[in-house]
Amino acid sequence: MNIISAILRRELQSYFATPVAYVFIVIFLVLMGTFTFYLGGFYEQGQADLRSFFNFHPWLYLFLVPAISMRLWAEERKSGSVELLMTLPVTPWQAVLGKFLAAWAFTGIALTLTFPIWITVNYLGNPDNGTIFAAYIGSLLMAGGFLAIGSCVSAITRNQVIAFVISIVVCFGFLLSGFPMVLDVFRGWLPQVIVDAVASLSFLSHFSNISRGVIDFRDLVYFGLVIGTFLYANTIILQWKQAD
Amino acid sequence: MIKADGLTKRYGRDTVVNDLSFTCQRGEVLGFLGPNGAGKSTTMKMVTGFVAPSAGRAEVCGHDIATDGLAARRKIGYLPEGAPCYAEMTPGSFLAFIADIRGLRGEKRTQRLEEVADRLHLGPVLGQSIETLSKGFKRRVGLAQAILHDPDVLILDEPTDGLDPNQKHEVRELIRSMSADKLIVISTHILEEVEAVCSRAIIIANGEILADDTPHTLAGRSRYHNAVRLTIGDGTGIDEVIAAIERLDSVDTTESDRDHGSIIVVARSGSADMRTWQDVANLVQSNDWTIESLQLEAGRLDEVFRQITRGENS
Numbered sequence: 001m002n003i004i005s006a007i008l009r010r011e012l013q014s015y016f017a018t019p020v021a022y023v024f025i026v027i028f029l030v031l032m033g034t035f036t037f038y039l040g041g042f043y044e045q046g047q048a049d050l051r052s053f054f055n056f057h058p059w060l061y062l063f064l065v066p067a068i069s070m071r072l073w074a075e076e077r078k079s080g081s082v083e084l085l086m087t088l089p090v091t092p093w094q095a096v097l098g099k100f101l102a103a104w105a106f107t108g109i110a111l112t113l114t115f116p117i118w119i120t121v122n123y124l125g126n127p128d129n130g131t132i133f134a135a136y137i138g139s140l141l142m143a144g145g146f147l148a149i150g151s152c153v154s155a156i157t158r159n160q161v162i163a164f165v166i167s168i169v170v171c172f173g174f175l176l177s178g179f180p181m182v183l184d185v186f187r188g189w190l191p192q193v194i195v196d197a198v199a200s201l202s203f204l205s206h207f208s209n210i211s212r213g214v215i216d217f218r219d220l221v222y223f224g225l226v227i228g229t230f231l232y233a234n235t236i237i238l239q240w241k242q243a244d
Numbered sequence: 245m246i247k248a249d250g251l252t253k254r255y256g257r258d259t260v261v262n263d264l265s266f267t268c269q270r271g272e273v274l275g276f277l278g279p280n281g282a283g284k285s286t287t288m289k290m291v292t293g294f295v296a297p298s299a300g301r302a303e304v305c306g307h308d309i310a311t312d313g314l315a316a317r318r319k320i321g322y323l324p325e326g327a328p329c330y331a332e333m334t335p336g337s338f339l340a341f342i343a344d345i346r347g348l349r350g351e352k353r354t355q356r357l358e359e360v361a362d363r364l365h366l367g368p369v370l371g372q373s374i375e376t377l378s379k380g381f382k383r384r385v386g387l388a389q390a391i392l393h394d395p396d397v398l399i400l401d402e403p404t405d406g407l408d409p410n411q412k413h414e415v416r417e418l419i420r421s422m423s424a425d426k427l428i429v430i431s432t433h434i435l436e437e438v439e440a441v442c443s444r445a446i447i448i449a450n451g452e453i454l455a456d457d458t459p460h461t462l463a464g465r466s467r468y469h470n471a472v473r474l475t476i477g478d479g480t481g482i483d484e485v486i487a488a489i490e491r492l493d494s495v496d497t498t499e500s501d502r503d504h505g506s507i508i509v510v511a512r513s514g515s516a517d518m519r520t521w522q523d524v525a526n527l528v529q530s531n532d533w534t535i536e537s538l539q540l541e542a543g544r545l546d547e548v549f550r551q552i553t554r555g556e557n558s
Binding site for chain 2: 002003006007009010013014017018079080081083084086087088089090091242243
């Protein structure tokens with residue numbers, strides 16, 4: 001536990017030691033605001049809720065989360081510090097988890113900083129704060145899912161650009177797996193059961209459930225499983241690289 | 245303390261390290277010598293568990309690195325090749341991170357952090373980010389990290405690379421001062437380093453051990469072992485001196501540098517230690533030559549190294 005928290009703290013520290021953290025947070029907040037008020041028509045809807053805000057989270061995460069996760073392992077590999085880290089008395093699980101939690105905590109910080117919009121909507125009307133809270137939880141879980149995918153992909157390469165692009169593609173697949181775009185690829189040559197299974201992997205449908213205020217146990221398990229699976233794959237990749 | 249048994253590493257068809265076996269004990273300073281690409285770093289990466297061997301196994305302090313890697317890595321302090329660090333951190337926060345991972349706490353933690361910063365003279369740069377430091381400081385941060393938990397086994401891959409002569413000297417002093425109660429393994433291609441700090445040298449090339457001995461014995465394999473170097477003063481003819489010396493029984497041949505008046509007298513193989521020196525000295529005395537210096541050579545490790553790694557026979 002101490003080791004995981006040491007790695008977590010170090011990672012988090014290094015986000016803020018470089019301009020990365022500040023640039024990311026500012027862009028994240030600006031884009032969130034722009035999308036909500038202009039594209040989402042926050043005022044025009046005339047409703048005291050944050051649906052127009054949360055609707056854009058999946059799409060913003062699609063590009064911004066891989067930007068955080070791309071460096072997790074690729075940078076360590078490039079600079080050689082991965083050799084230092086993995087020859088310390090640290091298990092692959094501890095390293096993977098520490099780094100993932102740091103990235104997740106960082107996204108959590110960025111997400112928390114969107115609180116003025118919550119204040120705004122409470123000032124303008126009487127929103128259902130329970131729903132808003134649930135949607136925040138859902139948003140954070142979805143970010144975790146994206147991050148786990150990105151972390152796993154980042155372990156494959158030493159090139160951050162490659163990690164970024166591949167993460168976006170994989171995340172995009174997960175985001176849209178309930179849509180014809182993705183399903184048509186599988187339809188026709190795979191049995192319907194598997195196509196249905198792929199369809200049920202969609203981040204969008206699971207997130208939209210939660211963001212409507214319905215915290216279903218299945219949706220929580222879903223995101224938990226996505227995170228767990230990809231982090232497990234991440235440790236496997238690390239060990240496999242060791243033998244390579 | 246370290247036991248390597250048939251360590252082998254293949255990348256595709258290339259065999260980088262081939263069936264390497266050795267053991268070494270506490271108190272030794274083992275130098276891994278070899279040309280670039282000989283497999284030194286790969287061997288160290290396998291012993292520290294960063295790279296999994298294609299065949300063979302390694303044990304550190306009785307812990308198998310593959311099956312009991314965590315326990316083995318606790319015993320090791322390791323400076324990887326090029327001393328990689330987290331560049332955006334400061335040496336202070338970097339070392340604090342290592343201390344946390346190594347499980348150092350309370351009084352001990354503070355004391356160790358102070359001690360290594362002091363020993364490696366990191367004091368003035370503790371609060372500066374590592375990427376802005378000079379190569380010498382970066383290397384010392386890497387060394388500080390490796391010795392922080394006072395490990396039983398210290399593995400240093402090119403510890404003095406990029407340091408200036410004073411810093412090199414300090415690092416060697418540091419290695420020497422720690423060598424009594426530890427096993428220290430260093431890899432290097434700087435031969436003077438081996439002579440300066442190592443109690444044992446393993447020469448490897450193309451992934452195989454070619455020699456394993458003390459630096460002193462290795463130097464003894466040099467054709468210059470027991471050779472005599474003399475510099476002639478004014479008023480003495482160099483040809484006369486060479487002719488007289490070459491007639492001695494204990495002398496094989498001579499090499500001379502006429503511009504500087506210096507002659508290297510190569511001892512005949514099999515002649516006793518100091519014999520050639522004695523003979524030459526007697527000759528100088530009986531002929532009343534003026535000479536500026538008369539030195540005995542122990543042998544040249546660099547020459548032995550070239551001989552061994554290129555397979556030259558002389």
